[in-house]
Amino acid sequence: MERLIKQGIDLIKGIWSLGVGLAVTAWYLVNRKITVQYPKQVVPREASESFRGPIELVGQPKDPATPKCISCMMCVSACPSGCISITKQKPPKLSPEEEKAFAEAEARGEKPKRPVAPRNPATWRYNYTYCSLCACCIEACPVNSIKFSNELYLAGTSRGDFHYDLLARLKRKAAEAKAAEDAKASETKDSGSADAAAQPGSPNISQAVPEKADEASSASGQAKSEAAL
């Protein structure tokens, strides 16, 4: 008897739960739609902030157009997929007279300082098609010169569109940031402070400049920059 009552209660509970399920879906049916229709709309910038898109370089604090990278090649060997290829810069070529002067000085037993190659890379290429976004390169970098970008909307018509020249990208972003900065400065004095406050957790103050470029570039600007890549 007890078992029967228990079964009866279970049955009623079960039927009630069916009704609850229908009520939930009915509520969704008439409710606001929450998806974003991509080509016509894009998600707001804040929503893509935590997105880990293809990697990009971090500029120097003083010179945002030049990466902090010291061409140590750690990232190249850390990357499990071989996405990164970097070439170092060569030392400046000496003219024959200078060469001669150095040779003479060395012959005299002195140790003249030959000009060394700049530490910044000559090229920094990144093949996104193989990248697994594993962050090994980011962890390997001794000077924090790599970070994930938050490019959400990547589209290309050929594989080559995803072979990035990150140096050129950094230069362009820095230029955009500068232009945006100038525009903002001429517009109002204090509108920029809100953007700066938007990322208090930024570990590196140098990131502030390129990040601002991200915020300033509108969706269409982003699409344009993608095409330029």
Place this chain on the structure above:
Amino acid sequence: MNEFSLWTVFTLVVGLVAILAFIAGNAMALVWMERKVAGFIQRRPGPNQLGPAGVLQSVADAVKLLFKQILKPSNADSIIFFLAPILSFFPVALLFMPLPFSPFFTAYSPNLGLLLILAFSGINVLAVLLAGWSSNNKYSLYGAARGVSQSVAYEIPLLLAVLAIAFQHGTLNLSEIVEQQGGWPWQWNVFTQPLAFLIYFISIFGETNRSPFDLPEAESELTAGFHTEYSGMGFALFFLAEYANMVLVCCVATALFLGGWKGPFLDGFWWFLAKAYGLLFIMMWVRWTYPRARFDMLLNLNWKWLLPLGALNLLATAFVMKLF
């Protein structure tokens, strides 16, 4: 009794053509409706690119299916493989004949209309079995086996529910059953036979292989079940038959339980269609709400609940009819 004359033949032919057009049009409308309902329930807009609110999407789908190549697995049994989709679709056209859309729009009104529907709807099971068997594919075979055991099981409570109505009205002619009901909701059979309606409505999910009882084509387990190997028009015929069957069971429910073409005012086929589409909407709503039932649950529900309840309901109906 209908005289078998030239006039009968003429109405039959016209009715058949109209029904085929109705089935095809309905299938397209339903596919669109289904995708819209699914989208809305999942809080997205559904198809919205082609035509206003995406209404032309199903036309595009139909065209795509027409142009697709029909492939056959090399070890499949050719004749049966191609016979199955045809067998699944053709009875459907026949099944629509006795439906009383309105006093005028009834292609053929035999005395045993209900029996005709019940008898021929069984052919679909055969088509599922043949498709699964001839495909020479384990998923298809599993899907077919499930489809057969499920359809056969759910046919019984369905029959019991329908029989209760037939007892009550003393006829198997759908037009007469509608005739005997009134226009207002409390004059409908759903009011006198709520249990039969509930049993019928649950059973049709099993009969039409609709979620939550869509085990014959459970895509997460069996790829696509019995029609895994079908492409192009072979698949399209199964698809068409599935949607036509949905429409059919909802139309029968409308005639049996919801007063058919009668409404509070202005009787006519619009009432019939509105009621049938209301039921179809509920079927879609249910589909996008509940997860798929496990197979033992499915059969337990049938054998342990629907069947005894249906039998009791039938007995009670018979008793009451005899008494009064």
